Amino acid sequence: MAISRKPPLTEEAQEKHMIALAMDLAEKQLREGTASSQVITHYLKLASTKEQKELELLETQKKLMDAKAEAIASTKSQEELFKSAIKAFKTYSGQGSEDDEPEY
Numbered sequence: 123m124a125i126s127r128k129p130p131l132t133e134e135a136q137e138k139h140m141i142a143l144a145m146d147l148a149e150k151q152l153r154e155g156t157a158s159s160q161v162i163t164h165y166l167k168l169a170s171t172k173e174q175k176e177l178e179l180l181e182t183q184k185k186l187m188d189a190k191a192e193a194i195a196s197t198k199s200q201e202e203l204f205k206s207a208i209k210a211f212k213t214y215s216g217q218g219s220e221d222d223e224p225e226y
Contacts, residue, residue: 148161148164148165152165
């Protein structure tokens, strides 16, 4: 008898629910010895050294991309800070006012 559950609120939640159901079924089939060759091959591939290395590589690439994005954001922030400082110095030295310079 199935337990009645609230339907997932988002597509992502629905997808996670469906994955969990599929994994539960695959586990049941593997335990009972009724799993198809495709199911067995899928889980054997996940356990392979090559697959583990590929996952590690993807994780490292993601960290690198995150670091690059953070560096770009930091550079933009520094540029704005420098522009602001230059405007302030020009104003304080009497070389112009903030209204004289175009906005970037």
